[in-house]
Amino acid sequence: MLDAGRKRLSLARTSIPSQWVLLLLLSVIFTIPLYYIHLPAAVLIGPMLAAMVLAVHDAHLPIPAMPFLLAQGAVGCMVACSLQLSVFVQVLHEGPLFLGGVLCVIMVCTLIGFYLARRNILPGTTALWGSSPGAATAMTLMSESYGADMRLVAFMQYMRAAFVAMAAAVVARMEGGSHVPSAEPAQDWFPPIAWIPFSETMAIIVIGVWLARLFRLSAGAFMIPLALATVPQDMGLLTIELPPWLLVAGYGVLGWGIGIRFTRATLRYASRVFPYVIQAVGLMILTCGLMALLLARVAHVSLLTAYLATSPGGEDTVAIIAATTPGVDMPFVMAMQTVRFVLVLFTGPFLARVLSRWVV
Numbered sequence: 001m002l003d004a005g006r007k008r009l010s011l012a013r014t015s016i017p018s019q020w021v022l023l024l025l026l027s028v029i030f031t032i033p034l035y036y037i038h039l040p041a042a043v044l045i046g047p048m049l050a051a052m053v054l055a056v057h058d059a060h061l062p063i064p065a066m067p068f069l070l071a072q073g074a075v076g077c078m079v080a081c082s083l084q085l086s087v088f089v090q091v092l093h094e095g096p097l098f099l100g101g102v103l104c105v106i107m108v109c110t111l112i113g114f115y116l117a118r119r120n121i122l123p124g125t126t127a128l129w130g131s132s133p134g135a136a137t138a139m140t141l142m143s144e145s146y147g148a149d150m151r152l153v154a155f156m157q158y159m160r161a162a163f164v165a166m167a168a169a170v171v172a173r174m175e176g177g178s179h180v181p182s183a184e185p186a187q188d189w190f191p192p193i194a195w196i197p198f199s200e201t202m203a204i205i206v207i208g209v210w211l212a213r214l215f216r217l218s219a220g221a222f223m224i225p226l227a228l229a230t231v232p233q234d235m236g237l238l239t240i241e242l243p244p245w246l247l248v249a250g251y252g253v254l255g256w257g258i259g260i261r262f263t264r265a266t267l268r269y270a271s272r273v274f275p276y277v278i279q280a281v282g283l284m285i286l287t288c289g290l291m292a293l294l295l296a297r298v299a300h301v302s303l304l305t306a307y308l309a310t311s312p313g314g315e316d317t318v319a320i321i322a323a324t325t326p327g328v329d330m331p332f333v334m335a336m337q338t339v340r341f342v343l344v345l346f347t348g349p350f351l352a353r354v355l356s357r358w359v360v
Contacts, residue, residue, distance in 0.1 A: 051259025
């Protein structure tokens with residue numbers, strides 16, 4: 001087949017089983033190096049890149065809707081694990097300081113997204129969803145239900161997550177010295193399963209997805225399991241059991257579902273706006289760094305603590321750095337990160353809908 005006068009590989013006539021084998025193989029090839037360089041969401045980005053490669057070479061592998069929705073439900077339960085209601089005690093203790101810092105980060109990132117949308121650098125509400133500070137997977141999954149281009153949202157969100165994580169690690173090494181870890185603890189991919197909690201978790205996912213389909217709720221496959229699991233697990237009435245292998249499979253399905261939607265036109269568009277996305281991410285990091293200087297003085301915490309608290313995303317990386325670097329106030333950092341995560345999660349759709357009225 002010819003494309004712009006040159007021969008290119010086409011998978012249009014390749015059998016479906018062969019395409020699946022190729023997709024699995026490429027997913028492993030892409031994921032392993034990304035995982036070992038500790039790229040955030042490597043187990044989602046690797047399969048997404050693999051699916052993108054096949055998609056732009058005419059592969060036809062539509063991801064079935066039910067596995068994609070169940071994977072969203074699994075992510076919803078995973079997010080519920082990180083929402084410890086006890087952190088809000090810290091928020092109440094600090095009061096306006098916490099809310100002020102959180103709202104400033106959200107406002108800066110939202111304004112940057114609004115500028116990108118207003119200048120038509122990214123289409124419609126895509127820039128607004130793509131610039132949200134944190135909750136990258138959640139924002140990507142929810143964005144399509146609200147009219148944004150999920151592919152470009154994923155491109156912007158994971159680009160931001162990667163750069164923010166690297167910036168946080170660099171600052172931590174500069175401030176915290178050689179104690180900053182170069183690797184995460186070894187992962188046990190197949191631990192023993194507690195079957196009763198596992199069954200309860202699966203029931204929440206299935207019921208949540210069923211309710212989402214029944215009532216046709218936007219992003220319901222993600223939000224309903226999240227809502228059903230958060231309070232019971234925090235009160236000790238529910239233990240969420242999500243084995244690592246299951247999460248990897250779920251992230252892989254999500255990555256395939258996003259990546260397979262890419263086209264050559266989408267990739268060309270992404271490459272064209274890449275410099276603007278890098279500038280936007282750099283501006284987010286710089287502005288949040290300046291806010292950290294002010295927060296450190298007002299809250300009487302170390303500069304590294306303030307920087308990690310205001311870091312716009314990469315919560316997992318921030319948690320690891322905060323927990324393993326001497327002198328960091330871990331409760332302060334995670335309380336501010338958690339509050340921002342919750343606010344972004346529940347106000348993101350509203351902000352995107354309101355600001356989209358002023359996007360020409």
